[in-house]
Amino acid sequence: MNRSMLFAAAFAGAMTAGVVAAGAVETYELGGSALGTPSVVWYKPGGKDAVAVFVRGTDGHMYAQVGDGQGGGWTGWAPIGDLVLKSDPACVATSGTIIDCVAVGPNSNVFHIRHNAKAFTWSDWEISAASRPARRASRGTRTRMAR
Amino acid sequence: MLNAFVSGPQNLLFRNAFDGDDWSDWQNLEVKVGGTVSCTDILVIGAHCYDTSGGSAVQYSDLTRTSGSDILVDDWGGQVSGTASPVVTGKNGDTLHLFVNGPGKRLWVKSWHGSFSEWKNLPVAIANASPGCAIRKVGGNVWCGIVDNKAVRMIMVEANDL
Numbered sequence: 104m105n106r107s108m109l110f111a112a113a114f115a116g117a118m119t120a121g122v123v124a125a126g127a128v129e130t131y132e133l134g135g136s137a138l139g140t141p142s143v144v145w146y147k148p149g150g151k152d153a154v155a156v157f158v159r160g161t162d163g164h165m166y167a168q169v170g171d172g173q174g175g176g177w178t179g180w181a182p183i184g185d186l187v188l189k190s191d192p193a194c195v196a197t198s199g200t201i202i203d204c205v206a207v208g209p210n211s212n213v214f215h216i217r218h219n220a221k222a223f224t225w226s227d228w229e230i231s232a233a234s235r236p237a238r239r240a241s242r243g244t245r246t247r248m249a250r
Numbered sequence: 251m252l253n254a255f256v257s258g259p260q261n262l263l264f265r266n267a268f269d270g271d272d273w274s275d276w277q278n279l280e281v282k283v284g285g286t287v288s289c290t291d292i293l294v295i296g297a298h299c300y301d302t303s304g305g306s307a308v309q310y311s312d313l314t315r316t317s318g319s320d321i322l323v324d325d326w327g328g329q330v331s332g333t334a335s336p337v338v339t340g341k342n343g344d345t346l347h348l349f350v351n352g353p354g355k356r357l358w359v360k361s362w363h364g365s366f367s368e369w370k371n372l373p374v375a376i377a378n379a380s381p382g383c384a385i386r387k388v389g390g391n392v393w394c395g396i397v398d399n400k401a402v403r404m405i406m407v408e409a410n411d412l
Contacts, residue, residue, distance in 0.1 A: 128357075140276070140396070141395030208386075
């Protein structure tokens, strides 16, 4: 990769260029009662690709749903932890079986929660700052992420 | 390594890194952003964040290795509503797609793989929603989620058509 190209080639282009064919896009209604912007991750529970979508529900809690990545197999919404969030969750698969999510919670602290797809467990929400006491934000039980 | 980026006090960008056991603590990157940023990791370069609060997609580069005036800031242009969703794919993590809510309240994407594509208009209306997207490192379909009138809609885009 030519790193300089990435930086130097940025430009202010008008958004009038290519159009993608209609057949290249499919939509699926998952319902729910959510706020803000979802966070979507590909991961690989049980050795098979899957797509997980995370949202902040209208009650402030995080909810998740998993699909097979081909458009089917949606599991329905499941609550994750019991922290009331002040921001949308931001999630990423840091390996095929680990998903990490962060979000702003009470007192504008940033909280972190981890899913282990091998063990079918979620950690609790915990504050993500080494300078603060590692006080527990939530004492929610471990939640199985339905598949 | 998990990196978290936030817009903190005085709209300065902060980073915190998690090694699997402990967080590094918040590091002030000493660069101002306009609001909520969306970030991704371009594996051969480092983390990049995107700020669309000014109506175009502004890129903050190499945030895992630089700070302050060393951070390169580039404007990708566009007419963006809400927040952007950057995703990275490819064997070396060197193909970037940036999804946004653009003109016509439709999903738009701009890509980089050695050079920039034009903005592309995807044939799906997303109202006033901001997309949250994901793609596998090996490529394949892109999935984007939006919230429209509190309901969640998932959009599958064939990556070969981007």
